[in-house]
Amino acid sequence: MEFILAKYNYWIYIFLMMIGFYAMIAKKNLVKKIIGMNVFQTAVFLFYISISKVTGGTAPIVWEYARQYDNPLPHVLILTAIVVSVSTTAVALALISRIYESYGHIEEDKILSQQK
Amino acid sequence: MAQHLPILPIILPLFAAVLIPLFGRIRVQYAWFFSVGATGFSFLCSSWLLSQVMTGRRVRYFLGNWEPPWGIEYVVDYLSGFVLVIISFMAFVVTVYSWKSVEKEIPKEKVGLFYAVFMLLVTGLLGIVITGDIFNLYVFLEISALSGYVLIAMGGKREALMASYNYLILGTIGATFILLGIGYLYMVTGSLNMADLATLLPPLYENKVVLTGFAFLVVGLCIKVALFPFHIWLPNAYTYAPSVVGTFMAATATKVSAYALVRIMFTVFSPGFDFKMVPVTEILFYLGMAAMLVGPVLAISQTDIRRMLAYSSVGQIGYIVLGISLGNQTGMVGGLVHLLNHALMKGGLFLVVGAIIYKTGITQISELKGMGKRMPLSMAAFTVSALSMIGVPLTVGFVSKWYLGVGALQAGKWIALPIILLSSLLTAVYFWRIIENVYFKGAQGQESGRQREEGPPGMVVPTLGVASLCLVFGVFAFIPVSIAELAAQMLLGKT
């Protein structure tokens, strides 16, 4: 029981990540894949943020009453990763919009049948 | 200034990428000048760095002057110096070559931005090679990946968009796995610096978090390398990309990922971990051999030249991974030399194909009849590169295959030997189809086929340069081999 209480955060992130991963590989709709991608990446951000948590810690901003701070480094790393995720999503959506213009569909099956 | 040398190869293309959108609107030719200048100086700086490293000292550079475990550092050792020179050289050659081809394939308003994104791709790839910080590697991996997606989508056909999208999905899965692996390593060590991780990790090798993190890093990088079961993004991407982009990415992108794989496996983790504690090298060994067979077999059945070359890349990546996975010095030298060789050979082949597309618009193998008379210089370069791919003695391809074969024997893995021979044979088969069409089948009833239609000098000179390097390094093989030997010694910890 203590084991579960100590580590539930990791299991939540794994569950979320698998939802996103499944959507990314199994869905045929291009936009749904991107939604899956976002869930997938957000789960990893959640993992990083949960590394940084220290029990009893406050936000990592210097404050005279603080006894303990959270670990600031994962926040920094994940800020970078969030920006990367946003950029990837933007490029992906731009691509989808072009794909829709030239194929008339955003379903992978129909696009592939047009390519053959 | 010499102390700041390591930063220059990276920030020169970066500044070019930022300045091109500003000055490119005045005159679009500036974009090309800036790119050539940036990649040229980048190549010079890389060569200078390699020459410094060859005197026996590791060059380190602390960004922002924060000492390593806290800040980010750049490390140039034998391996990264070697790969840095390869990448910056190919970038320079392709940029010099690019002007006419880009002018034809990209809409005029977008040429400037195209060069800007191209420079970002170069920045990203060089940044991956030189960094000594594992998270910095991820950031630059994403810069190169993101610019790669867009450049592929710039190919005129609509299939290019779909190829780019598929690459984006797989590339993001790979990159996110890498990010997750980095997080796992950070979680149990508290460090992001590669050298620091290498000292902190050994007591933790039994730790399940480390094992999982390692697995995710390797799988993520294998997707980026396009190793056999993960290669599905590669053929379409290289086929439909603009020819300049196809050339550059075929010559460098997967090599850089292979370099990152070597870094993770042998610098962050130790050879003892890879070979004794986890079955990763065994798996890579068999996957590499599968790629060596699957790539050429699929290449034989293709009718489009670029698609054939792309499948051939799948096979060649197999050689590199095979060399890495053998675990002895000879095999590693073979793998690393093949990194250089494949960049030169595949670069040369794609450069010729780009010239053919520029001049005639031909993309099918069957249409190449009589090309030997129409474009004699380019086709000579093509033949040299193709012979080199097959592994004919006195070309670079022979050197690396020789080392790989000897390495496999030393490792006691006899099974690799017939596979290398068979793969070379299959390579010979698919190149023979082209050579036969080019030289031995005249274009029927086409008198116009007689006249010379060589590409512009800006395209022919770089092509011939790369092809002649295939011969030079084949004859004077000791130059790359000596560097690769030092790198292999460093990686396998025998110095």
Added chain:
Amino acid sequence: MKPSIENPQGQQNTHQRRKRVFNFISFLIVFITGGVLIYGTLDMPGFGDPHAPANLHVAPRYIEKIIEETGVENMVTGILASYRGYDTLGETVVIFTAGLSVILLLRRTSRDG
């Protein structure tokens, strides 16, 4: 793969079956990945553990010396801009790439009218 005109019903069935097999394989991949990840959590430090290695190696210097060394109170900004400023440059370049990419992909040119 080829659309068979004679037997649209059979075509439909093979399509359905193929889709189900594909979904099952996807599920299997996801299941294995999740299994590996759960295996990894077994050795992880507990949530919020102050003695986790991640909080002991590099982070203490950031927390103790941030004002002395960078002159800012927000540690995240201090690390972001100073200790790991080069990552942030990379991150800005990523955003810049995204901007250029979207212009390249979507802005209309004279060629497509």
Added chain:
Amino acid sequence: MGRGNVIIRFIAAKFIPFIQLFGLYVIMHGEAGPGGGFQGGVILGASMILYGLVFGFEAVRKTYSQKAGDILSSVGVLLYAGIGLLTLLIGGHFLEYRVLPLGTPQFSSHIGILGIEIGVGITVASVMTILFFEMARRKS
């Protein structure tokens, strides 16, 4: 332009200056409290997007042309990388703000961080605007 409800237009017109002010505050306040270049840049970009949504894209283009957006996105990165180059030329390492000749190392570092945050903010704000406008204009 008869776009949108009068209430939306009135409220948007009154709020947009405050949103932009808040964006600037978040950029400048990044060293002392929650915030920074990215967050502030996104808020600034969002204010432009809101303006475009309510008053139409042409209205935005009058005050903030496409060319200006393109140039600003480069200028932000150039500012960041330029500060790095400046510290390199002064004699420090790349992005070593402490060597900037502004007094104490802490103060120089503080100003350097502020400078790069502004650079980041400019790039993020202009790129967010570019993303939205390029996607929105595509169909119209």
